[in-house]
Amino acid sequence: MNAAIPKQFLQELTRERGLLRFITAGSVDDGKSTLIGRLLFDSKGIFADQLDAMSRARHRRSTGDTIDLSLLTDGLEAEREQGITIDVAYRYFATPRRKFIIADTPGHEQYTRNMVTGASTADAIIILIDVSKVRLGDDGSVELLVQTKRHSSIAHLLQIEHVVVAVNKMDLVHYDQTVYDRVVQAYREFAQQMGVADVRTIPLSALAGDNVVIAGDRMPWYQGPTLIALLESLSVYDACHDEPLRFPVQLVARHNGHEANDFRGYMGRIEAGKVSRGDRLVVQPGGSTATVKDILILDQSLESAVVGQSVTLLLEEHLDISRGDMLASADRPANPLKTVTADVCWLSEEPLDLRRKYWLKHTTRQVTARVTTINTLLDINTQQKQPAATLQLNDIANITLNVQQPLAADAYDAIRSTGAFILIDEVTHQTVAAGMIRRDASGVENVSGC
Structure with missing residues (x-):
């Protein structure tokens, strides 16, 4: 369920400025791909050759010289032909304050599994609501789309820390604050049913660029931050080094048989906590205990290693350990x-x-x-x-x-x-x-x- 992104790239981003992973979610044609394209375009995150390719695209849905920003993430031929997102598309961009990894996920009910994939590693989720498709009753009632509710429920179950509700396509309702307030109130009532209290809302038009990167002057009644400013201010999930060690064994490494020493190392990624030479570990689910003899990374020997590092552990004892076993802290096992x-x-x-x-x-x-x-x-x-x-x-x-x-x-x-x-x-x-x-x-x- 993790994106195939080089660990060195992620570690560098996290070390420098703090990396925020976020996804866009919501129902079909709520403007998720267009929003991401607008974020990249207005933050100067698109190269000239990408702009040129988008302007010459065969299935672009814009008119005149206007660029179809959704084509930046909808790269599959089927996506461009049908005008929907099918697969998860990852894009990377940076502002002076932070670096981002965006996952553009499908809104169609048939591809909910792809939305789950993108959401599984996210720190924040932007729930887009197409204000023109929300049913507004004469009695003041508001009916949200089912897929909006489904994606919100999934985000809640996955415990995504930050929920941002972007009421999109405000230009289609003439930037009416009353309509925006009714939609926000309806979503907050639904979020309360789920047990979610912290929801941030923002009115915007991804197509026109209002409140995405630039505030504009067409919604003077909104005094909050732009979407990019809000994303820059969010805290990021920090894998705590104080958690107990969790080291799932991926591979048992042996020497090639031409050396005298009996080298046996256990390779994997530290998923939680830290490990040092001399630490007492327990092999789960078997229950045998062992002592860390050495920690190797490439051709270096380390005194200790922390969560996120891929290492090879050498143990003092000779034990029956194979792929699928877990090396955990002896005093705090799983x-x-x-x-x-x-x-x-x-x-x-x-x-x-x-x-x-x-x-x-x-x-x-x-x-x-x-x-x-x-x-x-x-x-x-x-x-x-x-x-x-x-x-x-x-x-x-x-x-x-x-x-x-x-x-x-x-x-x-x-x-x-x-x-x-x-x-x-x-x-x-x-x-x-x-x-x-x-x-x-x-x-x-x-x-x-x-």
Whole structure:
């Protein structure tokens, strides 16, 4: 679920100015791709050859000399021909105050799984609402689109820290403050049903550029920051070094057999905490303990390493450790789970079959799992939970499942990387569900997801 971005690039950005990952979400044709194009265009994040290619594009939807900014992220031929976003497109740009990675995600219900992929690593989400498509009743009622509610629910389940609601296409309602206030009030009431209190709102026109990078003078009643200024001010999730060590083993490294020493190293990425020479670790789920002999990165030997670094660990003891095992702090190990309760978002067009087995992929470990019970199904519109006999595409539900072998897992709100999982169809090898691990009020580790 992570974007294929070089770790060196990410580390450099984070070290220099603080990197913010954010996504655009919402319903179909709410202007997500156009908004990103406007952000890049007005912040000088587009090269001259890109502008030239966009102006000559065969499927551009603008008239005259106006540039179709949505083409900057809608790069697939099918996307340009149909005028919709299908895949997740990542773009990188910088301002004097911060660097950004944007994920442009699809709004169509059929591609909700791609939205989940983009949201899984985001620090912030921009929920776009096309003000011209919102139903405004004569009695003062406002009806938001279902996909707007679905994407908001997914962002809440993924615990994305910052939610920005961008009421787009204000030019189509003549920049009417009354319409904006009604839409914002309706969204805040829906967010309250989800349990989300911190929502930031902004009126804008991505096509005209109002309040994106430049404020303009067509909405003098709005006194808040522009979108780019708001994004520059948001805090970023900081992986804490004080968390217990979590080191999923990706590969066991051996020498080529022509050396006298018996080299055996365990390669992987530190997902949480830090590790130093002499630290006592526990191998999970087995339970054996070991001592860190050395820490290698490329051809260097380190005294210690921290979260985010990819290293090779050498141990004093000779133990049976393989890919899928977890090296954790001996005094603060992960909880071994065999029966879990889960909130999952079903991502497959094939409905859930309680008679079938699925693969559960958690960090580098893959085990067989079976869903035993569907406990409740979430109603997107009312946020109420109701009974269900099966799960269909994009359903969000609470289930109980059993795994064949124990998982060394943490609560998602404590350690994201060891709190996430996916379910895979063992026949088609397609990802059918995604989820997160949480801790309930009794202190028992439970799994939830979207």
